[in-house]
Amino acid sequence: MIPRPREIQNLGGKMLLPKRLDAVCPEAMPSLAAYIQRFNEGYQRIVDGSTELMQGESISIKLNLMPRIAASHKDMHMIMIDEGGITVAAKSENGFRYALTTITQLCKIAVNTGKDHLETARIIDYPAYDYRGLHLDVSRHFFGVETVKRYLDYMDKAKLNHLHWHLSDDQGWRIKSHKFLLLHEVGAYRNQADGTRYGGYYSHDEIRQVLDYAEMLGIEVIPEIDLPGHTLAILAAYPELACFPCEFEVETRWGIFDDILCVGKPETIDFLRELLDELCELFPGKYFHIGGDEAPKTRWKECELCTAMLDKHELSDYEALQGWFTNEMVKILREKGKEVLAWDEVLDSPVDSSIIALAWRGDAKDSAKLANKNGNRYVLCPNSITYLDWSAGEGEPGRKEISTLENVYNIDPQSYEGAHLCLGLQANLWTEHITDEERLFTMLHPRAMALAERAWNPEPDYDGFLKRLKLLGDIR
Ligand SMILES: [Zn+2]
Incomplete structure (x- = not known):
């Protein structure tokens, strides 16, 4: 088993x-x-x-x-x-x-x-960790409700209990908004190099179908809206939220982009307050993920309003300005009774210690150290171990980097600093190079099973795991 x-x-x-x-x-x-x-x-x-x-x-x-x-x-x-x-x-x-x-x-x-x-x-x-997570990026490629339900079915089979749903990024906004219509009308579609239009979004009814299904399976759904970086889909819809508004397009390339939300404009915070109002009503669960990763400070440094905000709050640098912004989002979400999660970059500046950090950079040892120093709880999802868009071996599909089944199995949460603050483990599945459901499940299985076992049972048994995997057959 x-x-x-x-x-x-x-x-x-x-x-x-x-x-x-x-x-x-x-x-x-x-x-x-x-x-x-x-x-x-x-x-x-x-x-x-x-x-x-x-x-x-x-x-x-x-x-x-x-x-x-x-x-x-x-x-x-x-x-x-x-x-x-x-x-x-x-x-x-x-x-x-x-x-x-x-x-x-x-x-x-x-x-x-x-x-x-x-x-x-x-x-x-009984499980070793209460947080046993799987992440799904539906921005780079969009997957409909039936695929998400199948993903949840797989989680149920592995006793994984937190779905981290990455619903916005530069390449697409994926939720219908009744308040800000351009988010889905404009932000959900990108014009590809070959002239085709790619995209899609979930209606509120479809989101509720997923939430109901997850609830039936006992799985917590954590929506992620990535802020303040990875926001070109938002800026394509509402360019006035950028430091230097222009005609942004929903991005078709992969990577990290300089244009991010301007946090010096009160309109940006007002917009996000309204948006989070709508989203928190749509997602009644206890968690909300606000992103926080890969936000270059290029534009903020050139922007008078961002610089004025930095001076107003006597912040040491532009990283600290992101820390201030993160704390503003936490205030809004805590009023709504949410626990806030964010990528581990938020620990690079002083932030609220209630934030649960997703420790992903490298082997995540430094992030665990930072979390421990600041008293933040964390979930381990180191990219050199648990990124399932990485290839599983030479000649296997996926990115050029490799994380084998055994490498995933060998993750050892007890070897991290502040192990008492570790809530559990998560595998991340980014979909830049995953265009269809079949590939999605090829990347997922069986490495997600290896993660599930290590989040459940503290005693490793890799040889036994391989035998049991074979006995169980293909459970995708
Ligand atoms: Zn600005």
């Missing part, structure tokens, strides 16, 4: 697999009903074609709420498989979800290896 459970006690018997295996929703958790129905249907798909192997018509899985195990991790769960059937005990909804995912994997492995039974066993399990 992946991620590898903490504790498996083999009891030496067999539970013959039935034609139907139905979990029964605990009365106290009616919101689990859709997930349970999905599990029951999933079992039907696993045994479909092998039903001649199956013994007996039907077995019910009992799900028992167990506050008694409350003393340990909130998502702890226990699975008892005996000759007569399966019982699960957990105290949280996700505890039950993870248990059912484990049972699905056990059944899949049994069928894949031609067995008609599960070994009887007692499994006790």
